[in-house]
Amino acid sequence: MRYASITDRLRGLGSGKWAVHFEARRRAEAGDAIIELTIGEPDIPPEDDLLDVCSASMHAGRTGYGIGGGADPELAEAIAAKYSRRTGRTILPANVLAFPGTQTALYASMMGLAERGDEVLVGDPLYATYAGVIGAAGAEMRTVALHAANGFHMRAEDLERAITPRSRVVLLNSPHNPTGAILTRPEIEAIGEVCRRHDLWIVCDEVYEELIFEGRFVSPFDLPELAERSVALSSISKSHAAPGFRSGWAVGPAEFCARLLPVSETMLFGNQPFIADMTTYALTEPSPTAATLRETYKRRAELVADRLEGSGLAPLMPDAGMFILVDVSGVGMGGEAFAWAALDKGVAVMPGASFGEQAKDFIRISLTVPDEDLAEACGRLAEMARAPRTERQIA
Ligand SMILES: Cc1ncc(COP(=O)(O)O)c(C=O)c1O
DSSP states (O other): OOOHHHHHHHHHTTTTHHHHHHHHHHHHHHHHEEESSOOOOOOOOHHHHHHHHHHHHTTTTSSSSSOSSOOOHHHHHHHHHHHHHHHHHHGGGEEEEEEEEEHHHHHHHHHHHOOOOOOOEEEEEEOHHHHHHHHHHOEEEEEEHHHHHHHHHHHHHHHHHHHHOTTTEEEEEOOOOTTTOOOOOOHHHHHHHHHHHHHEEEEOOOOOTBBBSSEEEEEOGGGGGGGGGGEEEEESSTTTTTTGGGOOEEEOOOOHHHHHHHHHHHHSSSSOHHHHHHEEEEHHOOOOOHHHHHHHHHHHHHHHHHHHHTTEEEEESSSSSSSSEOOOGGGOOOHHHHHHHHHHTEEEEEEEGGGGGTTTTTTEEOOOOOOHHHHHHHHHHHHHHHSOOOHHHOO
């Protein structure tokens, strides 16, 4: 039978990137004791009151179809209020679309802004699903190198050099996965100026907005001069430790939302009323879960740095998020080889190359396991790094 080309474009995307993770799972199922530091999922449950609101909403009969539109009306008000507070402008429900997670919001945004013949610019390293959402739209991904020496922050001049007449969208991610970097206001202003000059959209994935340890969050959408070309995407997955609820949104110009609405309705047929109620409730107060996670992940990033001290492995302290990158080149190995060797020592980490060429000297460690496990894992990595080279390669 014949299939549409999207199935070819997306086939196999990402499977190689997760090879260490899948092998770790296979070994764990076979009985090996593996400390898994590959994927990042908040390691605490959502607050009880969120679950209670969700359950009460279901018992109150909010289990039918949503009423359509960009979002359930109360949820749209709650999201608009959050962004009005953040931007200092009046953000209306017409500026909001609800989606099942940032991921779907990314997918729909790319479908609405780029297509075959267009290019989408994205920093390298990048979050693992970006190639897929860009490819799904039929557009081409063009990477802009983010440099380790510069803390992996995107530089406007590097962006501008990568722009061609086919460029349509810059996909930013701040705070950034895997590097934990947060774009500063001057950096966003400079990137924004380039986007204005070349008439580009800015789509910013801000899913880690509430997990910032160091520095201030700034979004292109919050800068009035960029608001007409900027879209902010986020969710409660990280801020409320609630990824399974699949509750996210896109906030942008009213015309963007009006154009995207049929795309969203065609896919989703409205959003789930009981999830909307729980999200509305979640967004009305600062998240206590986010406060806990900020403190926990910062402490664990420091623990990693402490345990690796003097081993030749060089951690890059994140300013936000749930991961830490570690440069392994000092021990004479690439990130990929190091990750496979670490698996033989019972520690599963992601090779940096899974996130792009610029991270190939790094491994990414997830901070979402208990401190004791993380300390044990780092002890093993440090020991491995200190071992004579021949021994490491045999491992
Ligand atoms: C950078 C980034 N964007 C998006 C997502 C997906 O978020 P959501 O659960 O809101 O779809 C993740 C999840 O890890 C992420 O790291």
